[in-house]
Amino acid sequence: MDGDAYGNLISSLAQENDRRIVLLVMDGLGDCDNGGGGTALQMARTPNFDGLSRESALGQHVPVAAAVTPGSGPGHLGLFGYDPLVYRVGRGVLSALGVEFPLTKRDVAARLNFCTVDRAGNVTDRRAGRISDAENRRALDKLRASVRAPKGVEVLFETEAEHRAVMVLRGEGLDDNVGDTDPQITGAPPLSATRPPHDRSRTAAAVADLIAQARAILSDEPKANMIVARGFARAPDWPTFAERFKLDPAAVAGYPMYRGVARLVGMPVAAQPTTAADVCAETVAALRKHTFVFAHFKYTDKTGEDGDVAGKVARIEEMDAALPALLAAAPDVLIVTGDHSTPPSIRGHSWHPVPLLMKAPFLRGGDGPRFEEARCRGGQIGTIPAREIIPLAMAHAGKLQKFGA
């Protein structure tokens, strides 16, 4: 792909063999020091990670770019070896991934919000009073039942939660040259999907037609009497992970968003566990059939988002306790890292570099004795962009040919 010189280079050097690589993502793993108490990794009792770190290389990665906080989509794309600044995913596609909508190459997706408009058509509540998921589903059923699809276009809706939904237009030759209709303020009417420079787009005309129909269909609703759409985006047409790296991949992930990102790069889903023990067990099972397994553990992020330091520590210790089962399967290369940091003190994703551990053949000794931010910073891997992690694992697994004679 243009602009991806490094990825293209690695792809040109990739060679197949039967060595196995595991990428264990502990979502939101990195932390700040929690007011002097140390990071969650530093506070946790992790005898198994400690032992592993003594025979592993340590380092840290930058998910997108210095000082940039990644969303889950870009965070995982970087880990999968797709530079998130080159492989961009539109808002609509991320929403579709979040509800695990099976996008095809003929689809254009948008994020849909139910909202409330007054008689003059001005938006009075951009979230339609935060309707319940059930109300959302009922209103979408109403749209599905009554909407007349524009010629040559199939229209699909999916509930996300509360006022949030996904709309997908499917057909040949659709484009994403469609104006956001969400005015992002109250007191103004929704914008036109066909305003310049979107005025010559067939897809924008279809969207304008659909939104006008929705206004009529929903007019008797007390709250959700209108929809606005934004972030129209085509499902990307990228080289698959298997093509790109000559690996046979599988995803082990309990949450829809992460399965969605995996599918975006053509990675099939092998299992959907959520606890650390199940994640490790399913990873071991998937390793029997695949040369690459992406394993996702959600709760280190969730506890960070909740501002729950003790919870984050406990979730790290949960994974530590589960680790021996994974180690017993002896993958040739084991990577443990996060897709970004989620410090409980921030209650959200952050820009901090993310701790990184790699157990592999041909190291320069082990960097332990602990797996935590300070030792990672001084480790032999150094501080690298996330997109270099998979290539590095491939090098250690003998999956990259020499460059030049």
Added chain:
Amino acid sequence: MDGDAYGNLISSLAQENDRRIVLLVMDGLGDCDNGGGGTALQMARTPNFDGLSRESALGQHVPVAAAVTPGSGPGHLGLFGYDPLVYRVGRGVLSALGVEFPLTKRDVAARLNFCTVDRAGNVTDRRAGRISDAENRRALDKLRASVRAPKGVEVLFETEAEHRAVMVLRGEGLDDNVGDTDPQITGAPPLSATRPPHDRSRTAAAVADLIAQARAILSDEPKANMIVARGFARAPDWPTFAERFKLDPAAVAGYPMYRGVARLVGMPVAAQPTTAADVCAETVAALRKHTFVFAHFKYTDKTGEDGDVAGKVARIEEMDAALPALLAAAPDVLIVTGDHSTPPSIRGHSWHPVPLLMKAPFLRGGDGPRFEEARCRGGQIGTIPAREIIPLAMAHAGKLQKFGA
């Protein structure tokens, strides 16, 4: 050159003075930990490198890109300050360098293999039974004697070893738009040099003619009864090292490949020593006439390729013992590094960052007390792309002007 913004910047700032820089390349210097025993540099007794490291800056360099294992050509180009991803060398040119063939700008070079074909013309042995060097020379003499050169083209052959040789076409207006004729498998005939998209190339037509002639000329040979060619490449037309950096360079190298890469950037060869003592002595001699000397020591790579840890340690100690003679000449800047790592445990080149030492004025203290991978990782130079080494040495030698007023 396009795509080489950094190199162009440095070139625009270069200024001449009489300070002298030595680049001592201990080929394949870096290592892994040899199963816990440590790297060869860690195991070696190196009192002279130890002393030098106490008054030097340490660091490590990445020859091509993260996770990428360089061949000798790209590895040295990086050290010479030519980004190997921008300054690409085709297979044919590398083969020509390997036998020190003096390429001109009118040349197109290809790697030639003798092979065996059956009566139907299908390849039965891609290496012609690995004929001896003597048989190779005899068969090439036969070709030289009988081949009728296509109009306006001179054809030159050079033995490499066993079944391997180099073919060079010389003439005005030749191109490298020529199909590989090596089918890379047995049981199939050689490919046509003029197949699309090579069908309109005058050079491809000349190659097809030559290969047809070779088939007839070699038909009575028991093993080497055919040739196949691949990697057609023009001799590159790059700025010379002297133009680029305003340095007066010389190469001191005992092996053809390294003299070849030096000549590729216009660096004349001053001497061809092989032992560490001779490399140092010839470097001292060359320093009397040149402001830059590239000195190459092969055996740290050769022992690594042989999987010989003790041998690699001994070769490092050999260079350590020779070092005082070089230090006595007091070059203004002395760089010691490798073109890549060659861990004996891998028995080949690797992707690992390469230890780097620079003795120079204007350091931030010395990084010793030893010259080995772990201290290099933590040294003041940090981890840098190979192409930054020459600019850094030039800065310390006062050979780079200020950028902006």
